[in-house]
Amino acid sequence: MTLDDLDRAILRALSANADQSTGQLGQKLGLSQPATWRRIRRLQHAGVIAGRRLVLDAAKVGFGVTVFLGVKLATKGRISLEDFERAVGAIPEVQRIEHVLGLYDYRLRVVARDLADFERVLRRRIMTLPGVGNVEANVLLSEERRPGPL
Amino acid sequence: MYIDIFMLDDIDRRLLRLLQADPALGVPELAKLAGMTPARVTRRVEHLREAGVLQGSQIVIDWAVLGYSVAVSLRITLDKTVARAFDDFLAAARLVPEVIEIQTFLGRVDVRLSLIARDLQDYQRIYRQDVLTLPHMADIEALMTVASVKADESLPL
Numbered sequence: 001m002t003l004d005d006l007d008r009a010i011l012r013a014l015s016a017n018a019d020q021s022t023g024q025l026g027q028k029l030g031l032s033q034p035a036t037w038r039r040i041r042r043l044q045h046a047g048v049i050a051g052r053r054l055v056l057d058a059a060k061v062g063f064g065v066t067v068f069l070g071v072k073l074a075t076k077g078r079i080s081l082e083d084f085e086r087a088v089g090a091i092p093e094v095q096r097i098e099h100v101l102g103l104y105d106y107r108l109r110v111v112a113r114d115l116a117d118f119e120r121v122l123r124r125r126i127m128t129l130p131g132v133g134n135v136e137a138n139v140l141l142s143e144e145r146r147p148g149p150l
Numbered sequence: 151m152y153i154d155i156f157m158l159d160d161i162d163r164r165l166l167r168l169l170q171a172d173p174a175l176g177v178p179e180l181a182k183l184a185g186m187t188p189a190r191v192t193r194r195v196e197h198l199r200e201a202g203v204l205q206g207s208q209i210v211i212d213w214a215v216l217g218y219s220v221a222v223s224l225r226i227t228l229d230k231t232v233a234r235a236f237d238d239f240l241a242a243a244r245l246v247p248e249v250i251e252i253q254t255f256l257g258r259v260d261v262r263l264s265l266i267a268r269d270l271q272d273y274q275r276i277y278r279q280d281v282l283t284l285p286h287m288a289d290i291e292a293l294m295t296v297a298s299v300k301a302d303e304s305l306p307l
Contacts, residue, residue, distance in 0.1 A: 011209070015211065046215060049212075050212035052172075052210065053173065053210050053302075054166075055207060057203055058305055060155060060201070061156060061305065061307065062155050093306055094300070095302070095305075096303060097298070097300040097301075098295050098296075099296040099298075100223065100296060102291070102294060103291060137257060138256070141253075141254045143253045143254075144252050145208075148211065148213065
C-alpha cells in the first residue's frame with residue numbers, strides 16, 4: 001500500500017496516542033471528521049494498522065523487571081520448533097517471542113516482579129523448556145519506540 | 151530508584167485484562183463484559199488513569215504491509231571508556247528513520263536497535279551508511295527476525 005502525507009500524519013499521531021477521537025485528530029490535520037474516519041478505516045482494512053496496544057506502567061503495577069533472553073536450542077533437528085514455541089507461548093511472563101537467525105534461535109521478552117521472581121521464571125519455566133540450550137539474559141534499563149520511516 | 155506500587159484489586163485487574171485484550175473497548179462494552187455499571191467502570195478507569203497506571207494506547211503498525219519485509223535486531227556494545235558514549239550514540243540512533251525501537255540494557259549487550267528495511271539490499275545500504283557510522287561502537291551483532299511468534303506484550307495481571 002502506498003501512503004500520502006495525510007496517511008503518514010495520521011499514523012504518526014495514532015502511534016503517539018490512539019485514544020484521540022477522529023474529530024480531534026481531523027481538526028489537528030485540517031480534515032473533516034468523516035474524512036479522517038474513512039482514512040483510518042482504509043488503513044485498518046489494508047492491514048497497515050494491525051491493532052492497538054494498551055500502554056500500562058508495568059513498574060507501577062509491580063512488574064519492575066523486564067529481561068530480554070537470547071535462547072539457543074540445544075538439539076536442533078531433534079526438537080520441533082512448534083513444540084518449543086507452544087511451550088514458551090504458554091508462559092504468562094513471556095510477552096514477546098521472535099524466531100531469529102544469527103547467534104540465537106529465539107528472542108524472548110520476559111517480565112517479572114523483581115530479580116528474584118525473574119530467577120524463578122528462568123529456572124522453573126524457561127530452562128525446563130523442551131530443547132533449550134544456551135540462554136543469555138540482558139536486563140532492560142530503558143526503552144523508546146520511534147515513529148519509524150513515516 | 152523507588153517506585154510507588156499501585157495495589158490493584160480484582161476489579162482493576164479484570165478491567166485491565168479486558169483492555170489489554172482490546173484497548174478500543176468503550177465504557178458500555180467494558181461494563182457489560184465486567185458485569186458492572188457504566189458509572190462504576192468510568193470511575194475505576196479514571197482512577198487508573200490518574201494514578202498513572204493506564205497511560206493510553208497506541209496503534210501497532212504492520213511494517214511488512216508497507217513494504218518493509220526485513221526486520222533486524224542489532225545488538226551493540228559501546229566503548230565505555232568514552233564518557234558520553236551512551237548519550238552520543240542514542241542521539242545519533244534516533245536520527246535513523248528505519249530504527250523503530252531503542253533499548254538499553256544491563257548485561258553483555260549495551261543497546262539494542264530494532265531496524266526495518268524494504269529488502270536485503272536496502273538493509274545493506276542502511277547498515278553501511280547509517281548504522282556503521284554511529285558513534286562509539288565497540289561491537290555489533292545482528293539477529294534477523296524470521297517470524298514473530300507472539301507480540302502482544304500483555305502483562306500477566
